Amino acid sequence: MSGTDAVMRRVFAVREREAMDAATEAALAGxxxxxxxxxxxxxxxxxxxxxxxxxxAEVAALAARLNAARRAEPPIxxxxxxxxxxxxANPVSGALNPVAPPVEIEFTPDGxxxxxxxxxxxYEGPPSFVHxxxxxxxxxxxxxxxxxxNGTPGMTATLELRYRRPTPWGVPLTATAKVSRAEGRKxxxxxxxxxxxxxxxxxxxxxxxxPVGAHGDGGSSGDVADGDAPRG
Ligand SMILES: CCCCCCCCCCCCCCCC(=O)SCCNC(=O)CCNC(=O)[C@H](O)C(C)(C)COP(=O)(O)OP(=O)(O)OC[C@H]1O[C@@H](n2cnc3c(N)ncnc32)[C@H](O)[C@@H]1OP(=O)(O)O
Numbered sequence: 001m002s003g004t005d006a007v008m009r010r011v012f013a014v015r016e017r018e019a020m021d022a023a024t025e026a027a028l029a030g031x032x033x034x035x036x037x038x039x040x041x042x043x044x045x046x047x048x049x050x051x052x053x054x055x056x057a058e059v060a061a062l063a064a065r066l067n068a069a070r071r072a073e074p075p076i077x078x079x080x081x082x083x084x085x086x087x088x089a090n091p092v093s094g095a096l097n098p099v100a101p102p103v104e105i106e107f108t109p110d111g112x113x114x115x116x117x118x119x120x121x122x123y124e125g126p127p128s129f130v131h132x133x134x135x136x137x138x139x140x141x142x143x144x145x146x147x148x149x150n151g152t153p154g155m156t157a158t159l160e161l162r163y164r165r166p167t168p169w170g171v172p173l174t175a176t177a178k179v180s181r182a183e184g185r186k187x188x189x190x191x192x193x194x195x196x197x198x199x200x201x202x203x204x205x206x207x208x209x210x211p212v213g214a215h216g217d218g219g220s221s222g223d224v225a226d227g228d229a230p231r232g
Pocket of ligand 1: 106156157
């Protein structure tokens with residue numbers, strides 16, 4: 001993606017944040033994984049009210065321990081020395097964010113991106129099925145990654161979802177995305193989520209707009225939210 005780096009840097013660079021070192025990143029990823037388990041346990045627990053209250057007090061004490069040293073903003077890690085960053089606490093793909101499933105995105109030889117993931121009961125919408133907003137969030141991230149993989153990253157301007165079938169939770173899902181067209185500052189991409197049987201459950205189309213200045217035409221990328229930094 002080297003030809004893309006300059007554009008990515010202008011659209012997504014996070015200049016003001018200190019990058020996290022690998023040892024801290026690994027430790028916090030482990031912490032986030034345990035908190036994910038805790039969240040799932042909270043959603044499914046059938047303990048009695050006294051036990052729930054006792055656990056709540058312990059969790060409050062743990063939060064106080066973590067808050068003893070706080071970062072003002074979510075962490076990033078640098079990719080090489082060119083200004084590119086991974087957004088470690090991205091709510092979809094961030095290993096350090098307990099809210100993220102997390103969904104790990106990889107590039108595909110055809111220029112698109114894909115992911116294989118499982119959502120648990122934490123993400124339930126209709127009984128037995130994934131919440132439609134969660135599917136939209138996963139697809140937005142995947143579509144954004146496809147735009148980036150194409151060398152034309154941008155901010156989501158439109159996101160259209162077609163929910164064809166309910167998406168079950170607790171089973172392996174796959175999702176793919178690919179750019180269909182890029183024109184000026186605009187990039188269109190399509191994506192699908194498929195269930196274990198390979199049948200599409202959700203289709204999505206999005207249009208991304210590269211902010212003014214991101215082409216390196218003298219403008220600034222300072223308007224771009226840090227939250228849209230690449231995850232790597
Ligand atoms: C191996 C691992 C791989 C991983 C690799 C990682 C990669 C890393 C991926 C990161 C993936 C992040 C994925 C999440 C991405 C978000 O979540 S982004 C957050 C949600 N989106 C936003 O907050 C966007 C908010 N809106 C904005 O910032 C601005 O409105 C925009 C979208 C930048 C456009 O502003 P602008 O450049 O000032 O637009 P403007 O000059 O007025 O209009 C330009 C053109 O676009 C059109 N337009 C503008 N806005 C719209 C709109 N909303 N709808 C339709 N048309 C529009 C205009 O009509 C105009 O059209 P033309 O007249 O040129 O034909």
